[in-house]
Amino acid sequence: MRVGVLTGGGDCPGLNAVIRAIVRKGVPEYGYSFLGFRDGWRGPLEAMAKPLDIPAVRGLLPRGGTILGSSRTNPFAVEGGVERIRRNLQNLGVDALIAIGGEDTLGVATKLHEIGVNVVGVPKTIDNDLAGTDYTFGFDTAVNIAMEAIDRLHTTAESHHRALIVEVMGRHAGWIALHAGMAGGANIILIPEVRFDIEQVCTWVESRFQLDYAPIIVVSEGAKPKEGQESLLNGEKDAFGHARLGGIGDWVGREIEARTGKEARTTVLGHVQRGGTPTARDRWLATRFGLHAIDAVHDGNWGQMAALRGTEIVMVPLAEATKELKLVDPTLYAEAEIFFG
Numbered sequence: 001m002r003v004g005v006l007t008g009g010g011d012c013p014g015l016n017a018v019i020r021a022i023v024r025k026g027v028p029e030y031g032y033s034f035l036g037f038r039d040g041w042r043g044p045l046e047a048m049a050k051p052l053d054i055p056a057v058r059g060l061l062p063r064g065g066t067i068l069g070s071s072r073t074n075p076f077a078v079e080g081g082v083e084r085i086r087r088n089l090q091n092l093g094v095d096a097l098i099a100i101g102g103e104d105t106l107g108v109a110t111k112l113h114e115i116g117v118n119v120v121g122v123p124k125t126i127d128n129d130l131a132g133t134d135y136t137f138g139f140d141t142a143v144n145i146a147m148e149a150i151d152r153l154h155t156t157a158e159s160h161h162r163a164l165i166v167e168v169m170g171r172h173a174g175w176i177a178l179h180a181g182m183a184g185g186a187n188i189i190l191i192p193e194v195r196f197d198i199e200q201v202c203t204w205v206e207s208r209f210q211l212d213y214a215p216i217i218v219v220s221e222g223a224k225p226k227e228g229q230e231s232l233l234n235g236e237k238d239a240f241g242h243a244r245l246g247g248i249g250d251w252v253g254r255e256i257e258a259r260t261g262k263e264a265r266t267t268v269l270g271h272v273q274r275g276g277t278p279t280a281r282d283r284w285l286a287t288r289f290g291l292h293a294i295d296a297v298h299d300g301n302w303g304q305m306a307a308l309r310g311t312e313i314v315m316v317p318l319a320e321a322t323k324e325l326k327l328v329d330p331t332l333y334a335e336a337e338i339f340f341g
């Protein structure tokens, strides 16, 4: 059997570890050969692929990014795209595909499975907002990077008596902000799921200064004030219709300065959160996902995704995982509120 592998969407620490595990088990145990498709769904669409064998995956475990490249290509937004994919898979002799991605990449995989393509999914996103799995790989690395940044910003905030705002990724879900904010001892955490009141934020900022400390505010890029919308960087949308977000951290900083008279500065962590080597936990999770994905191919478990439930890796239907996003429960957010102000 020949198996195609692709990585789509935003890059994420652990992608290479998944690829390595798939090949390291698939070649000796099942006798499969592998083709790595370039740049997400663009690979099968344009027949851009290269062979993947054991020497090709040596040394990949600690390497960030993806050796296959990635893109946000949506074959369903390209005329005749799906037919081209079918034809290319046939011409290349690819019997099955393993798609490693988030809501968009796996959304495409779900639809391709419905029309008869043999596909298995692996959940990746630093945002951790994919349903069906307790965690996605990449999230732990992003949280640790953000936590370290918060730790470092505490000392500057206190030395200069400033409010420091840290804008983290999280388009629809505040998982990174919540985990990194709690781990880093943030005084305020703002997430997309719960609209915030800027007056309340300013009250917390002032009470923090009264205690002779300087506040750290962690804000997800998708957070929204009570009155108003999410902050867009520009009018651009990707092939899946997502707008580019950015600017909420600056807005919060400006409002704090205007309303409290205290100095406020914003740090936008951006792609630093997605870069570099994965944590041990992400390497472990990515490796286990890869091993179970190739087993699923062997078992003909088409239309399924490897998922973490507790400590077990189980297979869940792609359709279930991509139906809706996994958002932060308000009760979980309420736990963090005890530290606000």
Ligand code: F6P
Pocket: 009, 010, 102, 125, 126, 127, 169, 170, 171, 221, 244, 245, 274
């Ligand atoms: O999907 C993960 C993510 O990092 C989001 O948190 C963020 O909004 C988006 O990707 C940014 O994507 P890009 O790097 O394509 O601008």
